[in-house]
Amino acid sequence: MKRTNSEEKRFSGGPAGRTPVVGVVVARTGRLARLGDPLAYVMDLLAPKLRGRLRLVGRDSRSTADGARRAVRELVEAEGARIVLTLAGTEVLPAVADACEEAGVPCLSSTFPWQVYHYGGGPRRWTFHFCWGLDDIAETFAGLWEAAAGPERTVGCLWNDGPQGGWSRHPEHGFAPAARARGHRLVDPSPGYREPAATMADQVAAFRAAGADVVTSAATGADLGLFRREAARQGLRPRILTCSRWLAYPPAPGDGSAASVANVATLVYWTPAHPYRSSLDGTTAAELADAYERATGRQWLQPLGLAHALIEVAAHALATAADPASPESLAGAIRATRLATVAGPLDWTAGPVPGIATVTLAGGQWQRGREHPWELVVVDNRKVAGLPVTGALLPPEAP
Structure with a gap:
């Protein structure tokens, strides 16, 4: 694709001169602001270390x-961003990717199951992604169900009527086919509940009628808490409760969701115990988490490792591209990337589909902690070499 003179000027580095600009779309306000915290932190952390190599602009x-x-428009048109990075949600991340496709600027993103990213959008020439898949979540959760209750369980699926529920039950690319392939029977009161939920009485009744002794979910903390209270009222006592999405985060103090996480099992994609180091300076996962807690006074979050890896990959692409001023060259450099990062090994040459690198999952559970009110304990490490198990799988607590 031939670029006009104005486009070439815009892509040459922006008003700050020749230092390449890496644009970062980061949530600082609104409902995803918590997800933006780790990305904002690593921008501040890495900006001085990368001075002269690249300039981070958010x-x-x-x-x-x-x-x-x-x-995206501001980063590309006003700042001359050569690559755009983001960690985002169901509506925001596709919007960033689509805007970068329209602008012809390479984009790198994470924290979004790769099937939703790949099959849920149009053709992708300029945008790249790294994450786990819906099938990986199903495999991780099925391993936990089987450890807690045995093989071939009847599983109640607490899925909403929005994108999370739709993709979870997708017949080809979703969570459901991978779970069924392990011999589990799924009870899904379709089309799911409207979010935020006003009641969970029908879902609980359906699970009780089907004899479900396992429940899986992608609910918010508030909706999961509502379900657990209604389950207790109706006498449904699952042997294990698994939840993805918001349960990758610790409950925020005072947000009312603490009771919803008690002994809930979830996916684990990054912790201080992961045996990974930064490709930029050798910082370990443990050192990164500790620095975040000391600097912010808040508990580390799983997206912290992925946020750091976004910037690692961007720096690697700028350093290895034959012509870092060319978007085609930068896209080719990302496409050829194989890099050991603080979030683990990322390999776009071996992805399940073009433009995707995968992240390996472990199984964990929120349990009462010592340093923090709730801590994410690793209970299943079978797929992550070098990651220690830090606790045993416990039955869910009564709300």
Whole structure:
């Protein structure tokens, strides 16, 4: 694709001169602001270390698709961003990717199951992604169900009527076919509940009628808490409860969701115990988590490792591209990337589909902690070499 003179000037580095600009779409306001915290932190952490190699420039997505598209335009047109990075949600991340496709600027993203990213969008020439898959979540959760209750369980599926539920039950690319392939029977009161839920009485009744002794979910903390209270009222006592999505995060103090996480099992994609180091300076996962807690006074979050890896890959692409001023060359450099990062090994040459690198999952559970009120304990490490098990799988607590 031939670029006009104005496009070439815009892509040459922006008003700050020749130092390449890496644009970052980061949620600083709105409902995804918590997800933006680790990305904002690693920007501040790495900016001095990368001075002279690249310049990190952020724009607030405002946690909306329109805000994300506006942020991309500002980064590309006003700042001359050569690569755009983001960690985002169901509506924001596709908006960033689509805006980068329209602008012809390489984009790198994470924290979004790769099937949703790949099959849920249009043709992708300029955008790249790394994450686990819906099938990986199903495999991880099925291993936990089997450890707690045995093989071939009847599993109640607490899925909403939105994108999370739709993709979870997708017949080809979703969670459901991978779980059924392990011999589990899924009870899914379709089309799912409207979020935020007003009641979970029908879902609990359906699970009880089917004899479900395992429940899996992608609910928010508030909706999961509502379900657990209704389950207790109706006498449904699952032997294990698994939840992805927001349960990858510790409950925020005072947000009312603490009771919803008690002994809930979830996916584990990054912890201080993971045996990974930064490709930039050798910082370990443990050192990164400790630095975050000391600097912010808050508990480390799983996206911290992925946020750091976004910037590692961007720096690697700029350093290895034959012509770092060319978007085609930068896209080719990402496509050829095989890099050991603080989030683990990332390999775009061996992805399940073009433009995708995968992240390996472990199984964990939120249990009462010593340093923090709730701590993510690794209970299944079979797929992550060098990751220690830090606790045993416990039955869910009564709400």
